[in-house]
Amino acid sequence: MNNRFVIIVAGGKGLRMGSELPKQFIPIQGKPLLMHTLEKFHHWDSSTKIILVLPQEHQDYWRMLCKEIGCNTPHFIVDGGETRFHSVKNGLAYIENEMVRCQLKKENTIIAVHDGVRPFVSEKTISACFYEAEKNKTAVPVIPIIDSLREKVSENESHPVDRSRFYAVQTPQVFTAPLLLEAYQQPFDQRFTDDASVVEAEGATIHLVEGNRENIKITTPFDLIIAKALLPE
DSSP states (O other), rough: EEEEEEEEEEEOTTTTTTOOOOOOEETTTTHHHHHHHHHHHHOOOHHHHHHHEHHHHHHHHHHIIIIIOOSSSSOEEEESSSHHHHHHHHHHHHHHHHHTTOOGGGGEEOOOOTTTTTTTOOHHHHHHHHHHHHHHHHEEEEEEOSSSSSEETTTTTTEEEEGEEEEEEOSOOEEHHHHHHHTSSOOTTTTSSSHHHHEEEEOOOEEEEOOTTOOOOOOHHHHHHHHHHSOOO
16 A cells, blocks of 8 residues: 555635635534544545644734644645745645655655645545556546636637636645655745646646546635535534
């Protein structure tokens, strides 16, 4: 069995949520969203090592929440970076040190990167992503676009596009350790919108797997309404 790591990135400041409280700390069912996310991966496979990447200014608050509420999911905290790219890079640096300390081989290690505010990823999706990455080195969960799409080509002109050619991208995005570690040696580029785009810039092929529609990224008040419906009090 391969060694498994999950980097959970939680650097949101709650701006789109219209709240002073960072979105990952918003409580549902008495627990912050972030805690639900950690628990999902721990329940899926308790041997998977979880690395939580948090801004330094949020870490004391998170530790207080874990102490008061009771967080039973083992995890390691790493400082967040200037961008998501730099936060993932910090998480990877921690994993590299762990692999050296524990004498783990890179070629036998699989690393996932997941958004901290996606607590509704299914265990089926997680398993599918790890399975695909173990076979083909990369795995990205996607779901089909169900709305009609139009492309804006000028201020007053647009045209329809074939939605069957497009997918909405989710996380966890999963990769073999040598591939992901090498990809993150590249300098930061504004075009890097997720881990797949970083890996793809190194010339790798991205393999798609079926995600689950509930696996939304909670970033707006409307998303929070959906989250509360999925996790009723």
